[in-house]
Amino acid sequence: xxxxxxxxxxxxxxxxxxxxxxxxxxxxxxxxxxxxxxxxxxxxxxxxxxxxxxxxxxxxxxxxxxxxxxxxxxxxxxxxxxxxxxxxxxxxxxxxxxxxxxxxxxxxxxxxxxx
Amino acid sequence: xxxxxxxxxxxxxxxxxxxxxxxxxxxxxxxxxxxxxxxxxxxxxxxxxxxxxxxxxxxxxxxxxxxxxxxxxxxxxxxxxxxxxxxxxxxxxxxxxxxxxxxxxxxx
Numbered sequence: 001x002x003x004x005x006x007x008x009x010x011x012x013x014x015x016x017x018x019x020x021x022x023x024x025x026x027x028x029x030x031x032x033x034x035x036x037x038x039x040x041x042x043x044x045x046x047x048x049x050x051x052x053x054x055x056x057x058x059x060x061x062x063x064x065x066x067x068x069x070x071x072x073x074x075x076x077x078x079x080x081x082x083x084x085x086x087x088x089x090x091x092x093x094x095x096x097x098x099x100x101x102x103x104x105x106x107x108x109x110x111x112x113x114x115x
Numbered sequence: 116x117x118x119x120x121x122x123x124x125x126x127x128x129x130x131x132x133x134x135x136x137x138x139x140x141x142x143x144x145x146x147x148x149x150x151x152x153x154x155x156x157x158x159x160x161x162x163x164x165x166x167x168x169x170x171x172x173x174x175x176x177x178x179x180x181x182x183x184x185x186x187x188x189x190x191x192x193x194x195x196x197x198x199x200x201x202x203x204x205x206x207x208x209x210x211x212x213x214x215x216x217x218x219x220x221x222x223x
Contacts, residue, residue, distance in 0.1 A: 033210075042119070042202050042213030043159065056210055091158060098209045101147060106158035 004107030018080040025094030119214035138203030145205040
């Protein structure tokens, strides 16, 4: 079974530039998550989708971050404009549903460096 | 106060040793609990769920104390391949809250 796919794997940009990340979840998984993992910290949830609806975006910095999952499958996360503190690994995860015992499967992540 | 607190380590142990990690969580409404493993520059992967009665998976034993809001992971007979960061995770409501992780180094 194919896992969660993410691209690009690495991205280097200058501050104030824009960047977009793409995620393709495991087939049949209705729930999709975007996490930010800063070096030395655990992943922090940015946004959670159930199909194409947002379940939780309470920790998404909405002045610069946006995300969409238009057809309930693929998702994109955008940062505009980027700040130095956005340097992190952006992880996409998916699960079959919202139930608490549904395992979340993570993609390999996109490592973002903001100079 | 962080929602999930862990000792960052590193724990440096010889092969064959027994090592224990602990974490505490602040949200008493948390319903489910997990340990995830993250290798260097890799994504987190589920190691095991944690149940109130305690549970075991091979060399790994997890315990939960709801009254003290405390979770533990015991690794017996450590292998070189156990070297990784272990993330304590709680699920208060449909989302995962991760600790910062405890780093384990197993030496020959």
